[in-house]
Amino acid sequence: MRLHRNLVFATIDALSEIFNEGSYADKVIEKTLKRDKRWGSRDRSFIAETTYDIVRWKRLYSEIADVKQPFKREDLFRMFTVWAVLRGIELPDWPQFAGTPERRIKGRFDELSKTRKYRESIPDWMDELGEKELGADTWTREIKALNNQAPVVIRANRLKITPKDLVAVLAQEEIETHNLKNYPDALVLKERANIFKTKAFQNGLFEVQDASSQRVADFLDVKPGMRVVDTCAGAGGKSLHLAALMENKGQIIALDIYGNKLKELKRRAKRAGAHNIETRSIDNNKVIKKLYNSADRVLIDAPCSGLGVLSRNPDAKWKLQPEFLDKIRETQQQILQQYSKMLKKGGKMVYATCSVLPSENQKQVEFFLNSDEGKDFKLLKDEKILSSDSGYDGFYMALLEKK
Incomplete structure (x- = not known):
């Protein structure tokens, strides 16, 4: 993966707003994606997914980068560097990435990953509460699962269409979905896509709704x-x-x-x-x-x-x-x-x-x-x-x- 300056800078700007101004991530990302009309779906998905990733792992990455809130711009670049190194992404020859200590980053990651609150990147109080209420084993499994990116699940609107017919309609708009066992109205997207722009959505054939919520x-x-x-x-x-x-x-x-x-x-x-x-x-x-x-x-x-x-x-x-x-x-x-x-x-x-x-x-x-x-x-x-x-x-x- 090659990093593009304008996409990386847009991500850093978004993170600054989320972490330092307390803005909601979804709103910031929505606004950021409107910044440049020339960005294609890959560019947008890079900004959205990278921003969410660094938000999700804030505690772990800031610990590895040795930075504290409020984050200065160079602190956010250090956290971005940690994200890139841990994903095996080659860093370009920019001043922001000069002298990146890759071995130290990986070593620190291995060391911190032994402790759940760092590994799963959560505040101390949340870790203590989760263990107290659910027990250590269940909480360890649960918080790990809650750090996975949520799949996109939709609910076929049976006032207008059956789930089976919706699969076919969405396939015509190049959106691949499959049925979910034990969830009669649910379809899950094979790949993330902007489904709000589809005719099927505009015609009210489905709503975005997580499978558990559909129960x-x-x-x-x-x-x-x-x-x-x-x-x-x-x-x-x-x-x-x-x-x-x-x-x-x-x-x-x-x-x-x-x-x-x-x-x-x-x-x-x-x-x-x-x-x-x-x-x-x-x-x-x-x-x-x-x-x-x-x-x-x-x-x-x-x-x-x-x-x-x-x-x-x-x-x-x-x-x-x-x-x-x-x-x-x-x-x-x-x-x-x-x-x-x-x-x-x-x-x-x-x-x-x-x-x-x-x-x-x-x-x-x-x-x-x-x-x-x-x-x-x-x-x-x-x-x-x-x-x-x-x-x-x-x-x-x-x-x-x-x-």
Whole structure:
């Protein structure tokens, strides 16, 4: 691989913004890729993948390079050098790479790789918490899996097409996909590509949605004609899946505290041809109270640490703080206590998170069931999805029934 100056410099600029200004990696990369219209798909993919790689391995690379935050420009070049040497990429004769100590870099890598927190490049507190909650062996396997680049998985929109037909349609646009066993609507891309530019996407034939996330709507056991409330709908990936499972019959009320996310959901629903979704912004408690005892099904896809999706959001490792976890656990329990009141007697509710920590998952459900509000509920089943077992996002879901 030959390194091109403008691509390397664009990567360094992106890293500076992510590390020193606290910007979100996906937004920075999106902006960076628009910088030069002459860049082809290979150039773009170099910038995106290299930036994500160095973000993912920040702790390990900065330790090897012996640099500390905030990173100066020469520090970022030293980290880039570590990345290149460990990948066997020949460094060009630029002043930034003069006198690169290749043997020292490789030796330091071997030495640091003996310790999990450096090898997997995570903060001390996260390493300690993961081991405490999951046990040393499971955590070691899980954090290794969460450092792999996430595959691109899409969900065929059955309101418009079957997964089998979607494979053929995408093949005509030179996008190769294959079905995923045990995931009825999922296809995985053989190679990463910009699928948002395809006609198939613009015509609403599919949505990008991780395989584990696709399990949640199925888990809720919906039927056409039901009244379903998606309480933390966000931009609506699961609402859209529910609409397809309900064949556009019945009503899905999509709630969120962020109005801009619901606007995006409306756009997505229109493209998908999902006509049974109604969005409501939670701007006061009345919105929730009006729905008490009215829903056949309630989905609580609760806000969480996001530790199960580190493979697609590697910068979350550096943004997440232990204090946030304490706050989010409180929020999760408040949401469970309050939103569960929307369910009719005999109705079913799913509590789900994209976290692998029992304190955000099983323990929250146990606490709820032992509370006044939860005494009328029983746990029908729950499922814990580890990335190390599935190869996809880490997830948790519990199905509860109101007696």
